[in-house]
Amino acid sequence: MRMVFGLVLLVGIALAGGAVYLAKGQIGQYKSAIERAEAAKAKLVPTETVYVAERGLKYGEKLTREDVRAVDFPITAIPEGAFMEEALLFPENTQELRVILRQMEKNEVILAVKITEPGEDTGLTSRLERGMRAFTIKVDVSSGVSGFLRPGDKVDVYWTGRVNVGGKNSRSDVTKLIEAGVKLIAIDQSAGGTVSEAVIARTVTVAVDPNQVAALAQAQSTGNLSLSLVGAGDDTIASAIEVDQRSLLGIADEAVQAEAAKERVCTIRTRRGAEVLEIPIPCTN
Known part of the structure; x- marks a missing residue:
């Protein structure tokens, strides 16, 4: 009887040890999975909702709600002028639609510089800045x-x-x-x-x-x-x-050399016998 009891005890101890070993392994795997999840989470880039073109949009087309969709976009890469709220892109206080000013491809971010204000014309006046x-x-x-x-x-x-x-x-x-x-x-x-x-x-x-x-x-x-x-x-x-x-x-400019003005000399002629003499006198004019 004692031998049976001892055998049962040994089997129980062995089973308990195996259970502890298995539990320890499971706990270790669970901890590893948590660590991997935390590491992956740390690598995730924070995002923000941004509206992009649902299809290719051409100059002069009117922009409707069916032409855009919201996507998660990295915050650090959101371009200036992007629309992050539908109410800003399609104001509720007007039924007028915006018009495309620049061609956009599918999935391109909708920017304020590429569309008009609601109801605004696409003429040159919308492209001219103040002044x-x-x-x-x-x-x-x-x-x-x-x-x-x-x-x-x-x-x-x-x-x-x-x-x-x-x-x-x-x-x-x-x-x-x-x-x-x-x-x-x-x-x-x-x-x-x-x-x-x-x-x-x-x-x-x-x-x-x-x-x-x-x-x-x-x-x-x-x-x-x-x-x-x-x-x-x-x-x-x-x-x-x-x-x-x-x-x-590569032609050099020719230097214009001004001739020196000659000194003016005034004379009178006089005859002495057969000889004609020129006598200098002050110039009067």
């Missing part, structure tokens, strides 16, 4: 950068004409930078910037202040204007540039 004016420049295939200009690009404007360089009849051809980094807001009658291929424009419209308008109008009426496209990421400002024919060809 700026629209001015149209005539261009052709050579002066218009071979048709590669797009609304939103920036250009330098050069004037070529004839100026007086010295005397009244001395004129020289000159090319001079008159405006730098001017923003284009329309090509011909298009302000959307959705053209996918080069188009030879006849006019471009730029956004300038009133003083620049006067300068460009004067330059356009007295010579020829040419545009030079500025790179998208170029934030430099071109300095004063002026080139004439002589500097272009």
Whole structure:
């Protein structure tokens, strides 16, 4: 009887030890899973709700609630002007819709600069900042950068004409930078910037202040204007540039040597017998 009791006790102890071992293993796995979850959570980037385009949107289209959707976007990567509340994108106090100003692709973040205010027109007036004016420049295939200009690009404007360089009849051809980094807001009658291929424009419209308008109008009426496209990421400002024919060809200016004025001498002639003499006298006039 004692042997049976002892055997049962040993079996019970063995079972208890196995149970403890198994429980310890399970607890260890549970702790490892918790640690992995905490590590993964630490790597998660905080997000914020942002509205993006549900489909491709083109210039001039009206923006509806069906055209947008909310997504979680990393807070550190949210661009300036993004809409994070539907009430801001579609105000409840008006039934007027916003209009697309710039083409957007599917899943692109809706930005304030790419759409109008509710009910606002998409004309050039919506593209002009306070104090700026629209001015149209005539261009052709050579002066218009071979048709590669797009609304939103920036250009330098050069004037070529004839100026007086010295005397009244001395004129020289000159090319001079008159405006730098001017923003284009329309090509011909298009302000959307959705053209996918080069188009030879006849006019471009730029956004300038009133003083620049006067300068460009004067330059356009007295010579020829040419545009030079500025790179998208170029934030430099071109300095004063002026080139004439002589500097272009490397011809040095000829020094004009003024002849020394000769001293004026006045004389009278007198005859002494057969000899004629010249006698100097003070000049009276």
